[in-house]
Amino acid sequence: MSASIGQSIDAVCKEKGIDRDVVIEAVKEAVRAAARKQFKSGEEIQVEWAPETGLEIFASKVVVEEITNPGRELSLDEAKELAGxxxxIGDELQLPLPVEDMGRIAAQTAKQILFQKVRDAERANIYEQYIDKVGDLVNGYIKRFERGDLIVDLGTVEAVLPRNQQSRGEQWNQGERVRVAIEDVSKESKGPQVVVSRTSPELIKRLFEMEVPEIYDGTVVIKSAVREPGERAKIAVASIERDVDPVGACVGMKGSRVQAIIRELRGEKIDIIEWSDEPSVFA
Incomplete structure (x- = not known):
């Protein structure tokens, strides 16, 4: 039995990318809750796991002169019979409980709790992996369609591209590659965990970072970006070096750089202007 449980733990770790210690703690907590439901004696239940011995369930009891709480206490005479x-008085003993006495209902309870604990651990793992990537550009592919939303496979998680984050006029096919910006990452147990966008101004900023070395190395800075997704975008750029033309750097030779971004945005027109502190420039 210990071998099969160990194999299951290894499989969950590999499939979900969860730390082994986290999975083991989830197993122990699930069995602990199921044992409480099974034995119903008010005992303090402890669960231990080792590859050699498998799961072991114990009831923790304190040795007392006079028992007032049978679920948590043990007389000195009983304790000496069991432990020598x-x-x-005052010692705490760990008394083994028979694992084989765990009934079907208790086993089902353990399974349900374990499933939830693994899901929580998986979500926490994904949250830690993606929370610092909000605003970043990532690659994925369209996995399926759900009521107007697109499910995008990012490799380690299925993200949601909601209808309101899709650019007007864009049509996608299942299996098609897509670049998206990470819009939101949630730790809550309900709703999508990772939301991505094709309409965010961050998307166009990151695309320019990819195509324009001067933006990537910080010589040219995008000071502002606004979009009417699917129609038109406008970015204002500035250079920290006098001899670098920020607009020319973004446009590229014969428009090669900006055209690559227009193709990625499927024809969305892009205006590139030099940054100014005068609001009238952006009217």
């Missing part, structure tokens, strides 16, 4: 004459 060295036992003293």
């Amino acid at each position: 004459d060295e036992v003293e």
Whole structure:
């Protein structure tokens, strides 16, 4: 039995990318809850796991002179019978409980709790992996369609591209590659965990970072970006070096750089202007 449980733990770790210690703690907590439901004696249940011995369930009891709580206490005479004459008042004993006495209902309870704990651990893992990537550009492919939303496979998680984050006029096919910006990452147990966008101004900023070395190395800075997704975008750029033309750097030779971004945005027109502190420039 211990071998099969160990194999299951290894499989979950590999499939979900969860730390082994986290999975083991989830197993122990699930069995602990199921044991409480099974034995119903008010005992303090402890669960241990080792590859050699498998799961072991114990009831923790304190040795007392006079028992007032049978679920948590043990008389000195009983304690000596179980653990030897060295036992003293105040000692806490770990008394083994029979794992084989766990019934079908308790086993089902353990399974449900374990499933939820693994899901929580998986979500926490994904949250830690993606929370610092909000605003970043990522590659994925269209996995399926759900009521107007697109499910995008990012490799380690299925992200949601909601209808309101899709650019007007864009049509996608299942299996098609797509570049998206990470819009939101949630730790909550309900709703999509990772939301991505094709309409965010961050998307166009990241695309320019990819295509324009001067933006990537910080010589040219995008000071502002606005979009009417699917129609038109406008970015304002500035250079920290006098001899670098920020607009020319973004346009590229014969428009090669900006055209690559227009193709990625499927024809969305892009205006590139030099940044100014005068609001009238952006009217």
